[in-house]
Amino acid sequence: MKKKKVCVLPCSGMGKVLGSVTREVGFIVAEDLRSDDAYLVCVSSLSARVGEYAKMIKTYPTIVIDGCFEKCASKIAAAHSVNVKSSLFLPRSIKKYGIKPKKRDYIGTKGIQLAEKVAQDVVKDIDKLLGR
Amino acid sequence: MNRKKVAIAACTGLDQPLGTVARMAAYQVLDVLRPNSTVLLCPPALIAEVEEDVVFIQENPVLVIDGCSEGCCERIVRDRGGKIASIVNAQEIQLRSNNLQPKSRRILGIQGEKLVNLVAKQAAVEVNRIVDQEEVER
Numbered sequence: 001m002k003k004k005k006v007c008v009l010p011c012s013g014m015g016k017v018l019g020s021v022t023r024e025v026g027f028i029v030a031e032d033l034r035s036d037d038a039y040l041v042c043v044s045s046l047s048a049r050v051g052e053y054a055k056m057i058k059t060y061p062t063i064v065i066d067g068c069f070e071k072c073a074s075k076i077a078a079a080h081s082v083n084v085k086s087s088l089f090l091p092r093s094i095k096k097y098g099i100k101p102k103k104r105d106y107i108g109t110k111g112i113q114l115a116e117k118v119a120q121d122v123v124k125d126i127d128k129l130l131g132r
Numbered sequence: 133m134n135r136k137k138v139a140i141a142a143c144t145g146l147d148q149p150l151g152t153v154a155r156m157a158a159y160q161v162l163d164v165l166r167p168n169s170t171v172l173l174c175p176p177a178l179i180a181e182v183e184e185d186v187v188f189i190q191e192n193p194v195l196v197i198d199g200c201s202e203g204c205c206e207r208i209v210r211d212r213g214g215k216i217a218s219i220v221n222a223q224e225i226q227l228r229s230n231n232l233q234p235k236s237r238r239i240l241g242i243q244g245e246k247l248v249n250l251v252a253k254q255a256a257v258e259v260n261r262i263v264d265q266e267e268v269e270r
Binding site (some may be wrong): 047 | 142143144145146147151155156158159160163172173174175176177179180181182202203204205207208211237238
């Protein structure tokens, strides 16, 4: 039987530091914390119709990570009729954890700290979705 | 009359280190090399039809910095009617530069940083060329 997985879709936006943090969250989850359970979905490849992403997000439950108030990742997921099971919103995470990164090119220690916290939240959602 | 700026659209790819290279090169062009003649386009915002980014590609020539041969960023801009004035491809520059290898998609390492600098320099040259061309056409 095919193993159940969860797709993680960060906005990966460029204009603000928060987009860079969502990217780091995705890498932490997909490489360090849940490499066997999570597929990291690339918004650009999905929209450019490259790779298997369109199929993956229709097959597996998806967690969306939005960096800013535009909520682009959520909008893109909706446009692809994605089965979004959970969404995280970085401005809310900043309030929750009291960590505010500054630079969009190098997110620095604070950016990494915030990404690690948010990644833990994503992992909780993954475990819930996988029935653990 | 206001001079047009060059909209920099970079790959936001997550699959390969070259996506990170393209991203960092774009920031270098925007923040260090050509801050007065460029604006940053956010591809996810363009895909999500955020007005500011849609207007950027309608009103400005676009310089695409793609990571690899898939050319996702080029496709995204082209699909939305952007006027692409030039394309810089990190993978092509990598192949011309002793195959500099970024360490990973999270940490570029020395070779990755060198590749970022080369891509950014090439992009800055293209910005100059596009600006000059726009002046001639005005």
